[in-house]
Amino acid sequence: MADADAAAIRAARGDWISEHLEDYLTSGGTRGHILDLTEVGGRELTTHCLIKVVGRTSGKVYVKPLIYGNVGGEIVIVASKGGADTHPGWYLNVLQSNTIGVQIATQAFEATWREPEAEERHQVWSYMAHLYPPYLTYQQSTSRQIPLVMLTIGRPIDVFSADDAH
Template identity: 30%
Template sequence: MIGERLVQRVSATRGFAQVAPHVIPALDRAVHRLSGGRMLLSDRMLPGVILTSTGARSGRPRRTPLACMPSGDGWFLVGSNFGRAGHPAWTYNLLHRPDAEISWKGRDIQVTARLLDGPERTDAWQRLLEFWPPYAAYQKRVDRQIRIFSLTRR
């Protein structure tokens, strides 16, 4: 689909990486709140969740809209940070406190997050690249291995 390819091409650019983190999460939070938790604006590009994790240092709840890839009875979350330097804060939160909650299609679901590594990460990464090719551009721009988490229901 030409529209999908255009969106993927634009989202792989450095300009998108500079603007999107300041715009998309705020819009997603607003649409999520106004729709009673049933929608995210970014669902037009990728499926998404609102992750509620516990702050690694603060211990406070942190709500973060994120793209996800459904996988069986769980989800993959990718700490791409839009291809910017540094791991996103939510990944540190999940590393320190893996029990979290997601809002998925209007339902709140208790989950446990697990950082993938080794062959399991390699397999997931290949599936994620087929699902959303711009992840490859994000990985090329950063000096770190992008974190991938598997979320399973508790």
């Protein structure tokens, strides 16, 4: 998918994403963790986490809501960017970080990350596409391989706040 097409989709959903992030943050995670995404081809009970990353060039802290799955105790997030031809900024920021913050509902943690490879990647991709079927369409619309990031949670940290979000 051309980046312009993906950008148009993101712009149309932008208010929704901002509202979702605000709801997640202002509730301390009591709202926003599980959403019904059947309207956009997803599942009724779709789980969402928040990630907190530092911008690789700006040094700013960014908080992003993302769909996640749990595979063998690791949190899996997908750098789909709606099938755009370029990676999302948050993913590029993760690549420059040893650890990131992750919040699931009302609990937040420091996390290390890795990317699965070969057969493991295939299995994790299949699982994530089952959780959120539009990922399959996203992958078909771009020539880049959509990255998967697996997070291992570490020490607890404070839940994220609106002051953290850019």
